[in-house]
Amino acid sequence: MAVFGTDLRLVRANAAMERVLGFTESEMRGLRLPDIAPQPVSEEADRGMRLAVETGEPQHLQAGPCPVTAPGPQHGPPTSLTPLKDADGRVRAVCLAAHHRAQEPPARQHTRLLKDVGARIGTTPDVARTAQELADAAVPRLADFAVVDLLDVPGSDDEVPSALSAGGVTLRRTAVQSVLGERPESLAATGGTTVYPARSPVAECLARGRGARYATTDSAVVRWADEDPQAARIREVGTHSLMVVPVRSWDTTVGVALFGRHRSPEAFTPEDLWLAEQFTARAAAGIHGARRQPRERTTMALQRSLLPQTLPDQAAVEIASRYLPAGGRAGVGGDWFDVIPLSGARVALVVGDVVGHGIRASATMGRLRTAVRTLADVDLPPDELLTHLDDLVIRLSTDTAATGGADETAGGIGTTCLYAVYDPVSRRCTLARAGHPPPAVVTPDGAVYLLDVPAGPPLGLGGLPFETSETELPEGSLLALYTDGLLDARDRDIDEALDRMFAAVARPAQTPESACDRVLTALLTHRPDDDIALLIARTRALDPGRVAAWDLTCDPADVARARRLATDRLEDWGFEDAVFVTELVVSELVTNAIRYGRLPIQLRLIHENNTLICEVSDSSSTTPHMRRARIFDEGGRGLLLVAQLARRWGTRHSLVGKTIWAEQSLTGS
Known part of the structure; x- marks a missing residue:
């Protein structure tokens, strides 16, 4: 080791440097390195120190510097020039x-090098910075120059060959790095594009997904140079x-790296190729992750925007x-999941799982x-709703196939769904499921069990x-209600997860x-491998004093009776x-x-x-429809009047008929 001032004149040198240069520290103090050891490598080291300053x-x-008495070409050991700052x-x-390290075995040198520089690759989420870190790590300790070229759109194994054409890739x-300051090995500027012929070693490397060594006298390189x-x-x-x-992470290739030697006389060895593959694998992981992050953030934002932002306030x-x-x-x-208020103070609870990511x-x-x-x-009743949803998934899969969509999603085929409707008046819950896990119930007395809901087929x-x-x-x-990701744990079986x-x-x-x-604390010991949706509802029962029901006859005179009954009950409720709007x-x-x-009418x-x-x-299944009444029509304006006075109205069908309902707000009445 030796320390040089900002004027590039020697200040201190240790005993090992004294032996290499052949002078004592006192004899060298105040001199520049080319004056101490007049060698080409000393001139290069002097320029490097100026650049460091x-x-x-x-x-x-x-x-770096070598003994002045060394015979033959004067090439000392690899040298680092580090600025010392206050x-x-x-x-x-x-x-x-x-x-x-002349006495150190090559395998140990490679292990040390991988440990020394491996931590310097992938330090930031910036793609260009990671590529440059790869080139900097390889030069000069592995190669005399390095070039990193990336695909604009990273792809999988199936996508890389499609990027190759008769015109090349x-x-x-x-990124570019070289022991020569001008970096003459690269014709293309950083940020520019370069086209490699289809039969070049680079194109073959991308197609095969593995690295290779070449001498520039090999026929493949000669043909490429032509x-x-x-x-x-x-x-x-x-x-x-x-x-x-290839710059490759798992099954995804993001580019290719070239390493060359022209100053070092030794050709690349298989151990050098292994070391280069380790370097590029670390860089590929960083580049692939950096490119995935924006896409994953976009997907996450899309999904969260499609999920309920707030759960509706309802009494059920x-x-x-x-x-x-x-x-x-x-990926995501x-x-x-969803919570949907229904007519008659009821509520629908939904949980679903779309196949794919x-x-x-x-x-x-x-x-x-x-659609739900x-x-x-x-x-619609739960079973009819799932039937319509099944038809929709089939149409989606047909559209996906017609547009060449990915088979892994198939438009949603294999999607599961659980649909439950709870009525707080009767305290009855009606459910249907399409390939989805059954819900769990905990009664107030502490009993825990899975509801016995018939297992329908997945949608599609x-x-x-x-x-x-x-x-x-x-x-x-x-x-x-939950999705299967909650029970899909890598460290336990389904029975233990249910317990x-x-x-x-x-x-x-x-x-x-x-x-x-x-529930999540008990079941999750790691970040889940699949998405998890969990919906827990505590049931309420509507006070019987808030519900009033009367049976009516087919006598038109019962209309006045119905108005009187409704008026009396509203007065009891305060x-x-x-009263006026309710009577209408x-x-x-x-x-x-x-x-x-x-009949019966209620x-x-x-x-x-x-x-x-x-x-x-x-008990009739005939559904009324609101229409525009003409000037001289005696009827047809009733439902229009109801629609104007009520907050909302509608029809729901049952096994024995239908129910026409209308809701009005009591706030500010």
Whole structure:
């Protein structure tokens, strides 16, 4: 080691440097290195030290000062030039360190080199910086020059050969490093593109996915130099040995790296090729991850925008939810959940899992969630809703196949879904599932079990029916809906995972929020390999005093009776201000049921929070439609009047008829 001042004159030297240069420290102090050892390598070291002083960056030399009495070509050991800075960051001196490893076995040298420089590759998420770190790590300790060219769009094994054509493959020159300051080995500027012929060693390296060594006298390199000015330039600077290595991470190739020697007389060995592959693998992992991050952030933002941002406020259940994205290389999937208020104070709970990962799966999830909400607004029973959803998935898969979509998503074929409807008046829950795990129930007395819901086929198969299951849930029961990622643990089987989930939900919890946290804490020991959606609902029962129902006859005189009954009940509830609008709604709905429906006819009023729900049911399946009445028509204006007075209205069908309902807000009435 030796220390030189900013004027490049020697200040200190250790005993080893004294032996190499043949002088004592006192004899060399104040002299520049070319004056001490008049050799070409000393001139190069002097230029490197000046560059270190001016830039403040370390410099590396393939060869440094050698003994003045050394015979033959004067090439000393690899040398580093490190600027020495004060507390303010100003360069005050340069340390020259020559590492002599002549007695160290080559295998140990490679291991040491990999350890020394491997940590310097992939230090930032910047693609160009990582490529340059690869080139800097290889020069001068492995090669005399290095070039890193990247594909503009990283692809998998199936995509790289498609980038090759009769005209060759186009890559972007991302990093260059050379022991020669001018970097004459590269014709293309950093950031520019270069085209390699289809039969060149670079194209063959990309196609095969493995590295290779060449002498510049090999026929493949000679042919390449005849076709490509870049290869001709590499030979012109005196390169005698080449390595071409794919920049590859797992099954994804992101580019290629070229390493060459023209100053070092030794040709590349198989051990050198192994070391270059280790370097490029570390760089590829950083580059691939940096390129994946924006795409994964976009996919995550898309998926989160398609999931419920807030859960609706309703009286049927108390809700908590969790969504955890997958942590594997597959990327974000298509798990989703939803809470949909329905007519009659009921609520629908939905959990689904779209097959596949990535943006396509997230987009399919968004389309299915929208379809479920649309079908839920029509008040379809769970089995009919899943049948319509099954038809939609089949159409999506047909459209995907027609446009050449990926087989792995197939438009959503294999998607699973669980749809449940809970009625707080009757405390009954109706469910149907399409290939989805059954929900877990915890009753107030502590019993834990899976609901026996018939297992329908996954969506997209077509032609197979779905069945519903109906059960009565005591008030305060916990209903847990989840996707299979929650039970898919790498360190336990499904039975153990179920036992853990049962134990977690069975523990007394003040809120569904705390129940969600306990379930995830009990089941997740690592970031999940698949997406997880978890929805936990605590059931409520509507006070019987808030519900009133009366049976009516087909006598038109019962319309006045229905108005009187509704008025009396509203006065009992203290909603006198809502009497006028309610009388109009009741008159229209009951009149339609008597005129067009069939017995039995029932009028029901439900008071839920600040909402009044008026329902009229009969056994006819005929559905009324709102229409525009003409000037001299005596009828046809009733439903238009209901639609104007009520906040919303609609029809829902049952096994024995239909129910026409209308909701009005009691706030500010």
